[in-house]
Amino acid sequence: MKTYDIVIIGGGPAGLAAAVSARENGIQDILILERDKELGGILNQCIHNGFGLHTFKEELTGPEYAGRFIKQVMDLGIEYKLHTMVMDISSDKIVTAMNREEGLFEIQAGAVILAMGCRERSRGALNIPGYRPAGIYSAGTAQRLVNMEGYMPGREVVILGSGDIGLIMARRMTLEGAKVKVVAELMPYSGGLKRNIVQCLNDYDIPLKLSHTVVDIKGKERVEGITLAEVDGKGKPIPGTEEEYTCDTLLLSCGLIPENEISRGMGVDMNPVTSGPKVNESLETNIEGVFACGNVLHVHDLVDFVSEEAKTAGRNAAEYVKNLQADTDDRDKHSREEAAEIVLNPVEGVRYTVPSTINPVHMDENLTVRFRVGGVYKNCYVSVYFDEERVIHKKRPVVAPGEMEQIKLTKEQLMKYPGLKTITVKIEEA
Amino acid sequence: MGTVTTRELTCIGCPMGCPLIVTMEAGEVISVTGNTCKRGDVYARKEVTNPTRIVTSTVRVSGGDADMVSVKTKEDIPKGKIFECVKALKSVEVPAPVHIGDVLVKDVAGTGVDIVATKNVESI
Numbered sequence: 001m002k003t004y005d006i007v008i009i010g011g012g013p014a015g016l017a018a019a020v021s022a023r024e025n026g027i028q029d030i031l032i033l034e035r036d037k038e039l040g041g042i043l044n045q046c047i048h049n050g051f052g053l054h055t056f057k058e059e060l061t062g063p064e065y066a067g068r069f070i071k072q073v074m075d076l077g078i079e080y081k082l083h084t085m086v087m088d089i090s091s092d093k094i095v096t097a098m099n100r101e102e103g104l105f106e107i108q109a110g111a112v113i114l115a116m117g118c119r120e121r122s123r124g125a126l127n128i129p130g131y132r133p134a135g136i137y138s139a140g141t142a143q144r145l146v147n148m149e150g151y152m153p154g155r156e157v158v159i160l161g162s163g164d165i166g167l168i169m170a171r172r173m174t175l176e177g178a179k180v181k182v183v184a185e186l187m188p189y190s191g192g193l194k195r196n197i198v199q200c201l202n203d204y205d206i207p208l209k210l211s212h213t214v215v216d217i218k219g220k221e222r223v224e225g226i227t228l229a230e231v232d233g234k235g236k237p238i239p240g241t242e243e244e245y246t247c248d249t250l251l252l253s254c255g256l257i258p259e260n261e262i263s264r265g266m267g268v269d270m271n272p273v274t275s276g277p278k279v280n281e282s283l284e285t286n287i288e289g290v291f292a293c294g295n296v297l298h299v300h301d302l303v304d305f306v307s308e309e310a311k312t313a314g315r316n317a318a319e320y321v322k323n324l325q326a327d328t329d330d331r332d333k334h335s336r337e338e339a340a341e342i343v344l345n346p347v348e349g350v351r352y353t354v355p356s357t358i359n360p361v362h363m364d365e366n367l368t369v370r371f372r373v374g375g376v377y378k379n380c381y382v383s384v385y386f387d388e389e390r391v392i393h394k395k396r397p398v399v400a401p402g403e404m405e406q407i408k409l410t411k412e413q414l415m416k417y418p419g420l421k422t423i424t425v426k427i428e429e430a
Numbered sequence: 431m432g433t434v435t436t437r438e439l440t441c442i443g444c445p446m447g448c449p450l451i452v453t454m455e456a457g458e459v460i461s462v463t464g465n466t467c468k469r470g471d472v473y474a475r476k477e478v479t480n481p482t483r484i485v486t487s488t489v490r491v492s493g494g495d496a497d498m499v500s501v502k503t504k505e506d507i508p509k510g511k512i513f514e515c516v517k518a519l520k521s522v523e524v525p526a527p528v529h530i531g532d533v534l535v536k537d538v539a540g541t542g543v544d545i546v547a548t549k550n551v552e553s554i
Contacts, residue, residue, distance in 0.1 A: 047500035047548065048486045061486055063500050063549035067530050147488055150498045175487065175516045194447025198440045199483070203509065403447075 004079075005029040005321045007095050007109035009086050009262065012041020014294025015115035016069035017307040021314025022113075023076045027321055031107065032073070032080035033097055039073065039080060040066030041117060043303065045144045048168055050195070054304035065303060089266045091287055110324060111289040111317040114263055114277065115310065118256040118295040120165075126254055128160075130217030133224075139165040139253035143172065152176055154249025158226050159183045160214045162190040162197075163402075164301065166253025171200035173251075180204070181245050184212040184228055186235055189376050191255070191402045193301060213237065214250065223248055256299045266290070273352040274298040280341065281355050281363040282316035283309065289324070291317045298354050298370070301404055305370070309354075312364075342420050349373050349380075349427030351401075358423070360414040367409045369425070376400045377427050382407060385424040386417050399427065434460075439477055443469030450474045482506035485515050486548070489534060494526030494551035501534055502548050507541040514539040526553040 005027050008015045011034030019032050038044065043051070046062030053059060056068065073080065084099040093109040120138040137145075137153050143165060145151045157178050159166045162185040170180045183201060188211050190197055201208050209228065215237050216227035230241035258276040260268070268277045269286040276297040277285040284291050293313035294306040341357040353371045377399050384392035384407055392407060399405055407425065414420065434455045441448040441464075450464040452474045462474040476482065484506050488498040507515060518539050528534070528551045535545035 044549070047488060047502075049484050049502060059484070061500060061502055061548040064530055067550065147500060148496065148498055150488065150490060175485075175512070194440050195442035198442050198447075203483070 001094070001106050001108050003029075003108040003110070004031040005110040006031070006113060006317050007093075007107055007111075008032045008113045008115055009089070009095075010034065010041065010115035010117055010294075010296070011036070011039040011080055011082075012115065012117050012294065013043055013066065013069065013303050013306045014117065014296070014310040014313075015041070015113070016066070016073055017310035018113045018115055018291075018293055018314035018317070019078050019080075020069065020072045020076060021311040022318045023078055023314075025315045025318035027318045029110075030078050032078065033084045033086050033095070034080060034082050035085045037082055039070045039082070042140070045140070045147045046168070047147045048172075051303050054302070055307055062303075069307070086262060089262055091267045093289065110321045111291065113310075113313055113317050114260075114268075114285075114290065114292040114296050115294050115313075116259045116262065116296045118258045118299055120252070121255040121257055123252060126160075126252065128214050128217060130226075131220050133217070133219040133222050135219070135223030135249045136217065137249065137251055139163070139169045139251045142169055142249075142251050146172055146176060152178065153251075154178060154223075154247075156181065156247040157249045157251060158214070158228075158245050158247045159251045159253060161185065161253035161255070162192050162208060162210075163253040163255060164192040164196050166251060167192045167196040167200040169251055169253070170206050171204060174204045174206065178249075180206050181247060182207050182209055182228065184209045184214060186211070186213045186231060186254075187401075189400060189402070193402060215242065217250065223250055226250055256295065258296045258299065260296060263292070263296070268292075271298075271352060271356060274354070276354075278356045279354060281358040281367055282319075283313040283355065284316060284320070289317075289320050291320075298352070298372075301402065305404065305406075308368070309370075340419075340421075342414070343422050344369065345422050345424045346371060347424060347426045349375065349377060350425045353425055358409070358414070360411060360420075363409075363411050363414070365411050367411070368406050369409060370404055370406045371425060372404055373399045373401055373427055377429065379430045381428040381430065383426050383428045384409075385422075385426075386414075386420050387422055393428075395430070437478055439474055441465060441470040441473050443467070443473050452478050454478060481509040483509055483512060485512050487516050487519050489519050489545075490523040491528060491551050492523055492525050493553050494528065495554050496549075496551045499524070499528045499534075499551045500548045501545050503538065503541070504533075504544045504546050507538075507543050511539050511541050515541065515545075519545065526551050 043062035043066035051065040086097045088096040095107045098104045215229045218225045225246040229237040277292045291313040293310040344353040382394045439450045453461045486502045532547045533544045
C-alpha cells in the first residue's frame with residue numbers, strides 16, 4: 001500500500017490552502033485527491049468578483065483566486081490526483097479511492113485533512129409539492145451550466161432562497177438575457193451578503209420577497225409556473241396570499257450542507273448544528289490526526305476565511321505528523337488526554353462555534369473562534385464569558401445569520417484562568 | 431442655497447455592508463456617514479455621481495480543454511454600460527490557449543476598458 005504523510009480530501013480552496021500550509025510547515029509527502037477534472041473546486045464556476053479582499057488585498061474573481069493557490073501548489077510540487085473519488089476512509093486512516101487509470105486503490109495516510117466542501121440542499125429536501133418537471137435546478141447547477149458549460153437553463157426564472165448563490169445567479173441569468181421575475185425567501189431576512197442584494201438584485205430591479213415560499217410547481221414536462229405564498233412567523237404558508245408566476249425555470253438556493261458522508265463513515269463526531277465535524281483548537285476531529293477545514297467543517301460566506309482556516313488545519317496536520325515521527329515520549333506528551341479541554345458553549349443567539357473545544361496547552365498564541373447567530377440583532381453586544389466572568393463585550397451595530405462572526409482569543413488570556421471549564425459566547429441586547 | 435437631500439446606500443466595498451447616508455446639496459456631496467472605512471466614503475460619493483461596476487461574464491473558447499473562459503472588465507465601467515458590455519461578448523470566440531490576464535476584447539462597448547481572461551484554458 002502507498003503511504004503519504006498527509007492526504008487531503010478535496011482540491012478546492014480549503015484543500016489547496018491546507019496543502020500549501022502543510023508544505024510550508026515542513027511536510028514533503030502530501031497528496032491531494034480531487035474528484036473533478038481540475039483543481040480549484042467551486043471557485044471555478046464563481047466567475048463574479050469580490051474574492052480575496054482579506055487574503056490578497058484586491059478583488060479577484062473565483063477562478064483568479066483559485067488560480068493563485070493552484071500556482072502555489074504547482075510551484076511547491078505538491079502531488080495531486082484529479083478525477084479521483086474517495087470512497088471511504090477507515091478510522092486508522094486508510095483511504096480507499098478510485099479513478100480510471102488506477103481503478104480502486106488504498107493509501108495509508110499519516111494524517112488526513114477533510115476538505116470536501118458542501119453541497120446544495122435539493123428540492124427533495126425542501127418538500128415542495130407539485131410535479132417533477134424539467135426546469136428545476138439548484139442555483140449552483142445553473143451556475144455551472146451557464147459559466148462553465150455555456151448553456152442557459154431557461155428564460156423566465158423564479159429563484160427560491162436568497163442565499164448568495166441565488167442572488168449571484170439572479171444577476172447572471174439577467175445579464176445573459178433571462179427575465180428573473182422574483183427572488184423569494186422563506187425567512188424574514190436574506191441569507192445572503194448585503195453587497196449581493198445591492199449589486200445583484202437592486203441594480204437590476206429584481207424584487208426580493210421576504211417571508212415567502214413556493215407552495216406549488218406547475219407543469220408536467222417542463223416547469224410552466226409556480227405559486228408563491230406568504231408565510232407566517234413559523235414558516236407556514238398563509239392561505240389567501242397565493243400569487244401565480246409563470247416561468248420555465250425554478251432555481252433553488254436554499255442552503256448548503258457540508259458533505260460529510262466519508263467523515264461519518266470513519267467515525268468522526270458531528271455537530272448537529274453545522275452538520276460538520278466537531279473540532280478542537282487545532283481543527284482536529286475526535287479521531288487523532290484527522291483535521292477538517294472549509295465548508296466541510298461549517299459553511300462559510302467568504303473564501304478568505306476558508307483559506308485562513310485551512311492554513312491552520314494544514315499547519316496543525318504538519319505538527320501532528322512531525323510529532324508522530326519524533327520519539328514516542330514526545331508523542332505521549334502531545335496526546336490530548338493530559339490537559340483539560342475548555343468547552344465552548346454557544347447560547348442566546350449564537351448557534352454554534354468552531355472550534356467546539358480548546359486545549360489551552362496546544363493552542364496557538366492567537367485563536368479565531370468563528371460562529372453564526374440565529375437571527376438579526378441590532379445594536380447588540382457579542383459577549384464572551386470565562387465561566388462566570390465576562391471578558392469580551394463587543395458592540396455590534398448589526399449581526400445577521402448570513403454573515404459569519406468571529407472573536408479572537410489569546411493563549412495569554414486563557415492562561416490567566418487556570419481551571420477554566422467553559423467559555424460561553426452569547427449575544428446580549430443593548 | 432440648494433435643497434439638501436439625503437440618499438441611503440448599502441456599501442458594497444466589502445462584506446460588512448455598512449449602511450451609508452449621503453447628504454447632498456445642489457448635486458454636490460456634503461457628507462457621508464455610516465461608513466467604517468475610507469472605502470465607504472469613496473463608494474458613496476461615486477455611487478451618487480457616477481456609479482460603476484466590474485462586469486464579469488464568459489466567452490467561448492475553441493480548441494481548449496474547456497468550452498468557456500471566464501472574463502472581467504479590467505476596470506469598472508459605468509453601470510449604464512453593463513448590458514452593452516455583456517452583449518458585445520456574445521459573439522466573441524477566442525482560440526486556446528488563454529491565460530489569466532490576457533486581453534480578449536479591447537475597449538469593450540466604447541468604455542475604454544479591456545476584457546481580460548480570469549481563468550487559464552489550455553489547448554488540447
